[in-house]
Amino acid sequence: MEIFSDRAFAGKSLLLTGGSSGIGEEIAVQAASLGMRVAFCGRNAEAGARVEARCQGRGLFIRCDLTVPAEIARFVDEAGAFLGGAVDYLVNAAATDSRLDFDGVDEKAFASFVNSDLRPAVLVTRAALELLRRGEGKSIVNFGTTNWMIGLAPFTLYGAAKSGLLGFTRALARELGREMIRVNMISPGWIMTEKQLKLYVTEQDKKDLLRDQALPFLLTAEEVVPPLLFLLSEGARGITGQNLIVDGGKRME
Numbered sequence: 001m002e003i004f005s006d007r008a009f010a011g012k013s014l015l016l017t018g019g020s021s022g023i024g025e026e027i028a029v030q031a032a033s034l035g036m037r038v039a040f041c042g043r044n045a046e047a048g049a050r051v052e053a054r055c056q057g058r059g060l061f062i063r064c065d066l067t068v069p070a071e072i073a074r075f076v077d078e079a080g081a082f083l084g085g086a087v088d089y090l091v092n093a094a095a096t097d098s099r100l101d102f103d104g105v106d107e108k109a110f111a112s113f114v115n116s117d118l119r120p121a122v123l124v125t126r127a128a129l130e131l132l133r134r135g136e137g138k139s140i141v142n143f144g145t146t147n148w149m150i151g152l153a154p155f156t157l158y159g160a161a162k163s164g165l166l167g168f169t170r171a172l173a174r175e176l177g178r179e180m181i182r183v184n185m186i187s188p189g190w191i192m193t194e195k196q197l198k199l200y201v202t203e204q205d206k207k208d209l210l211r212d213q214a215l216p217f218l219l220t221a222e223e224v225v226p227p228l229l230f231l232l233s234e235g236a237r238g239i240t241g242q243n244l245i246v247d248g249g250k251r252m253e
């Protein structure tokens with residue numbers, strides 16, 4: 001098993017939701033630099049094209065709104081064709097982490113969070129299952145968050161959707177294990193993406209994070225991608241149904 005060879009991922013295929021920004025962008029670019037072919041999606045065509053250009057000819061951006069089931073079906077079809085009819089790895093990274101006070105929660109908001117943060121991973125995985133069965137990598141990773149584990153507010157709906165994704169991950173790992181398809185979760189803490197820094201992170205937040213984490217530095221997408229690659233790799237072939245927290249040791253399980 002050549003798990004630490006720099007050729008370990010060469011020629012492999014990755015189906016990725018998100019990818020036009022943030023952690024997903026870093027996943028797409030790193031995967032392509034390791035020799036994988038990457039099909040990824042987002043709604044922002046300009047951002048998607050920019051990331052595709054960073055993928056050295058090995059990436060394909062497919063514009064798609066994952067809240068629309070018909071678009072999910074088209075995304076997986078087009079991705080499957082680009083990836084040669086088989087998928088080694090599936091990473092469900094797309095999500096929307098909007099803040100919403102519980103006073104503002106209604107049926108519409110509930111549907112919106114479920115349709116953005118829970119349903120896409122289920123439907124993409126279902127649509128891609130035959131492609132995954134044909135692939136050799138046989139590894140799925142869903143993106144969670146430590147957010148609900150530490151009870152952050154105002155994130156009731158985001159937390160409900162993301163914690164649901166962990167239940168999905170574990171039950172699916174049990175169901176697909178016999179076929180040697182593994183299903184795991186990565187749960188990041190607060191990651192300093194461009195968007196988080198621009199919209200949310202204050203100087204006080206940074207100080208609080210540095211106080212609460214065991215490791216005294218602020219994490220970026222560069223700290224999230226290597227653990228993800230490990231879970232995708234042959235090196236993790238004995239690991240399924242697990243939730244790997246990447247948060248600098250703020251929360252320990």
Ligand SMILES: NC(=O)c1ccc[n+]([C@@H]2O[C@H](COP(=O)([O-])OP(=O)(O)OC[C@H]3O[C@@H](n4cnc5c(N)ncnc54)[C@H](OP(=O)(O)O)[C@@H]3O)[C@@H](O)[C@H]2O)c1
Pocket residue numbers: 017018019020021022023024041042043044045047048064065066067092093094095096097116143144145146147187188189190191192193195196
């Ligand atoms: N950053 C953090 O601190 C943090 C912490 C914990 C967990 N996470 C999780 O890590 C993952 C990546 O987070 P991030 O911070 O990198 O997010 P981000 O910068 O907001 O990027 C989200 C990605 O998902 C895509 N996306 C969202 N909704 C979509 C939809 N309806 N249809 C198609 N694409 C959609 C976006 O594409 P478009 O904008 O082009 O539509 C974008 O490519 C998410 O699952 C998030 O919950 C992040």
